[in-house]
Amino acid sequence: MILAWITEVMEYSAAGMFGLTLFWLFHVAKPAVIFGGFINDASWFYLGAMLVGAMASKSGLPQRIANFVVTRVGVTYSRLLLGLIIIDFLLTFIVPSGAACVVIMASIALGIVKLFDVEKGSNIGKGMFLVITYTTSIFNKMIVAGTASIVARALIQHDGNVDVSWGLWFAAFLPCAIGTILASWWLTLKLFPPEAQTLEGQEALKLHFGTKELWTPSALKAAALSALALALWMTDWLHHIPAPIVALGVGLIALMPFVNVLDESDFRKINLLPFFFVGAALGMGEVLKATGGLDILTNVLMGGLGPLLTGKVTSILLLYWSGFLYHFVTASEVSMLATSMPVLMEFAKTHHMDPRWVGMIWSFASGGKLFAYQSAVLVLGYSYGFFTPKDLLKVGGILTLVEFVLLFASVLLYWPFLGIS
Numbered sequence: 001m002i003l004a005w006i007t008e009v010m011e012y013s014a015a016g017m018f019g020l021t022l023f024w025l026f027h028v029a030k031p032a033v034i035f036g037g038f039i040n041d042a043s044w045f046y047l048g049a050m051l052v053g054a055m056a057s058k059s060g061l062p063q064r065i066a067n068f069v070v071t072r073v074g075v076t077y078s079r080l081l082l083g084l085i086i087i088d089f090l091l092t093f094i095v096p097s098g099a100a101c102v103v104i105m106a107s108i109a110l111g112i113v114k115l116f117d118v119e120k121g122s123n124i125g126k127g128m129f130l131v132i133t134y135t136t137s138i139f140n141k142m143i144v145a146g147t148a149s150i151v152a153r154a155l156i157q158h159d160g161n162v163d164v165s166w167g168l169w170f171a172a173f174l175p176c177a178i179g180t181i182l183a184s185w186w187l188t189l190k191l192f193p194p195e196a197q198t199l200e201g202q203e204a205l206k207l208h209f210g211t212k213e214l215w216t217p218s219a220l221k222a223a224a225l226s227a228l229a230l231a232l233w234m235t236d237w238l239h240h241i242p243a244p245i246v247a248l249g250v251g252l253i254a255l256m257p258f259v260n261v262l263d264e265s266d267f268r269k270i271n272l273l274p275f276f277f278v279g280a281a282l283g284m285g286e287v288l289k290a291t292g293g294l295d296i297l298t299n300v301l302m303g304g305l306g307p308l309l310t311g312k313v314t315s316i317l318l319l320y321w322s323g324f325l326y327h328f329v330t331a332s333e334v335s336m337l338a339t340s341m342p343v344l345m346e347f348a349k350t351h352h353m354d355p356r357w358v359g360m361i362w363s364f365a366s367g368g369k370l371f372a373y374q375s376a377v378l379v380l381g382y383s384y385g386f387f388t389p390k391d392l393l394k395v396g397g398i399l400t401l402v403e404f405v406l407l408f409a410s411v412l413l414y415w416p417f418l419g420i421s
Helices: 002-007 012-025 041-059 061-073 077-094 098-116 123-142 147-160 166-191 202-209 217-234 243-255 264-268 273-291 293-302 312-330 333-350 355-365 376-382 389-418
Strands: none
Touching: 002 012, 002 333, 012 273, 041 061, 041 077, 041 147, 041 217, 041 243, 041 264, 041 273, 061 077, 061 098, 061 217, 077 098, 077 123, 077 166, 077 217, 098 123, 098 376, 123 147, 123 166, 123 355, 123 376, 123 389, 147 273, 147 333, 147 355, 166 217, 166 355, 166 389, 217 243, 273 293, 273 333, 312 333, 312 355, 312 389, 333 355, 355 389, 376 389
């Protein structure tokens, strides 16, 4: 299963389900253990998050947010670029798919490129598409929204036997998010100075992005339900209602006849393959624990790591850069986390380390990327043809270092106040 995920020889969920079927066929463990991942709340959190995302998208909420920001930040390229990064960050809360975020952001960026009247090879187009693509892949690690962060949080809770609330995850990475917004904006302006500093006037921008659609009852209900889900997620440390229950509950409310925000066709359009992948990854961990295979993997893969983790500084350095290098082998951040997190959590427990501390650093390390093959989001952004692999390598290398500095400072100075140490 691990080799299939690393090499991407077949679709992730298909490889996972095939592995579980073989466990079942050869009586490696009981079916209740093998398929135990599907009763884990992470699988259902993904389904609920996709329902919330479908509801928000159907109402036009992401586009309304984008239009609102773009028409108010100003007409200079610098301000419009910052506006795009902020929109990208805000969309992460309500669109639980990095690919969907890139598609939405690309439509906005294409409109701005058209208004500036520049070609694909221009610095304006290159800078905008690079920054929205790369920051989308990073923001998904700072907020429990995309498949990778959902898998990481689930494995930390499941294999580390600790609770990681949605609000705690968001609070822990908030300084990194703010730093990333500012750093990526400044870096893009320096690396790709625009051919034109400003548009001719505000009217063209408002004409292109100004929405004339009125708020329909369905759109208002969708916006209210999305706001409710977000508010409950951010305050789960206070009311202790698990994030998966909030996501699934709000999503199912949208399907109710008297609410009528979503219907059967919307439900059918939801991509359920990641649901099976999450369940399969957790099921593999259950089998490894039940059979003792996890102890063997931990001793083989992590045996020499213990003596090196002698303090906070060295541990942060080792975990982040080991995760960054491991990501080259596993290609996808999802496969990286699914194949390594169970072993890492077992290692943390046996060495009396906080699994949250170890797991969240390791999860964040999957955000650093240099090549498009490492993320489906990067492949999608690259497919628009506005930037080259060399451009991605340049931006990715610098931002990976920036992300490390931001994480390093947060872990040492900020996380102890949140109880993560």
